[in-house]
Amino acid sequence: MDYDVFNGDADGILSLVQLRLSDPRDATLVTGRKRDITLLDRVETNAGDRVTVLDISMRSNADDLSRILDSGASVQYFDHHNAGDEIKHPLLDAHINTASEICTAVLVDRYLDGAHRAWAIAGCYGDNFPAMAERLAQGRDLPLSNLRELGEMLNYNGYGGTEADLHFHPADLYREMAGFPTPMAFISSKPDVIETLTDGYFEDFAFADQSKVLFSKAMGEIRVLPDAAASRRVSGMFGNQLAQENPDRAHAILTEQNGGFLVSIRAPISRRSGADTLALQFETGGGRSAAAGINHLPESDLNHFIEAFQSAF
Numbered sequence: 001m002d003y004d005v006f007n008g009d010a011d012g013i014l015s016l017v018q019l020r021l022s023d024p025r026d027a028t029l030v031t032g033r034k035r036d037i038t039l040l041d042r043v044e045t046n047a048g049d050r051v052t053v054l055d056i057s058m059r060s061n062a063d064d065l066s067r068i069l070d071s072g073a074s075v076q077y078f079d080h081h082n083a084g085d086e087i088k089h090p091l092l093d094a095h096i097n098t099a100s101e102i103c104t105a106v107l108v109d110r111y112l113d114g115a116h117r118a119w120a121i122a123g124c125y126g127d128n129f130p131a132m133a134e135r136l137a138q139g140r141d142l143p144l145s146n147l148r149e150l151g152e153m154l155n156y157n158g159y160g161g162t163e164a165d166l167h168f169h170p171a172d173l174y175r176e177m178a179g180f181p182t183p184m185a186f187i188s189s190k191p192d193v194i195e196t197l198t199d200g201y202f203e204d205f206a207f208a209d210q211s212k213v214l215f216s217k218a219m220g221e222i223r224v225l226p227d228a229a230a231s232r233r234v235s236g237m238f239g240n241q242l243a244q245e246n247p248d249r250a251h252a253i254l255t256e257q258n259g260g261f262l263v264s265i266r267a268p269i270s271r272r273s274g275a276d277t278l279a280l281q282f283e284t285g286g287g288r289s290a291a292a293g294i295n296h297l298p299e300s301d302l303n304h305f306i307e308a309f310q311s312a313f
């Protein structure tokens with residue numbers, strides 16, 4: 001059996017599109033939302049099976065990777081996230097590079113000597129590496145704005161609270177694009193796919209723009225989004241947009257969920273600190289200094305959160 005295991009975002013999907021153009025396989029697809037990064041626990045293998053893994057961290061999947069290799073299956077692995085302790089095994093062919101400008105679509109592009117370059121460029125845009133996208137495009141006459149739109153829309157599709165929130169299951173999105181020699185051929189042959197995503201994107205942002213402002217001062221703003229698929233798809237990107245537009249303000253986006261909120265926190269871009277310290281004051285909080293979150297803030301903690309937000313920034 002063959003298994004293609006890939007992150008359900010633009011980078012994961014477009015890495016697989018490139019690989020399978022050069023090495024077609026009728027593999028079982030294993031993928032999920034962008035945040036579903038422990039995918040190897042879904043793969044049961046036997047000796048002789050072939051597993052391809054794209055754009056999920058080796059560290060987060062280390063135990064299952066060892067189990068799969070010990071079963072006698074061979075694994076080819078491409079990724080740019082922190083890999084943890086290096087795993088060495090005769091059946092493992094790993095292409096890991098954590099350099100700051102590299103995404104998995106670039107690693108696959110290098111492996112294939114640029115055979116499907118336009119797909120790699122769309123992947124770079126989708127993973128938010130526009131400078132690398134432009135570098136890969138040098139000397140080629142490519143419609144970069146179309147490749148950018150494709151990458152960004154595929155990335156948008158990966159966000160949601162559950163797979164049911166997504167416009168397309170990432171495996172279906174892969175199947176839509178698989179086999180097209182270039183993104184341009186895909187776009188002109190199936191314009192409805194991009195159209196569904198761009199329509200959804202603009203509707204979700206318009207929806208989020210209408211959201212309730214719970215708190216607003218010069219230092220920051222807190223918004224509340226209702227319990228809806230649109231909110232879960234767009235909350236992170238909406239928070240990023242508010243942060244970009246108001247670089248000196250902190251932001252928190254609260255999305256209503258059973259008896260409380262999912263919270264996404266963005267420190268002011270001009271300082272990029274304090275988000276993790278705020279989140280860690282709550283039981284289910286965590287994250288990085290510039291961007292952090294709380295998985296569930298009970299409604300009874302809301303006032304405490306507003307006070308802590310004010311003193312944190």
Ligand SMILES: [Mn+2]
Binds near residue numbers: 012127
């Ligand atoms: Mn990636």
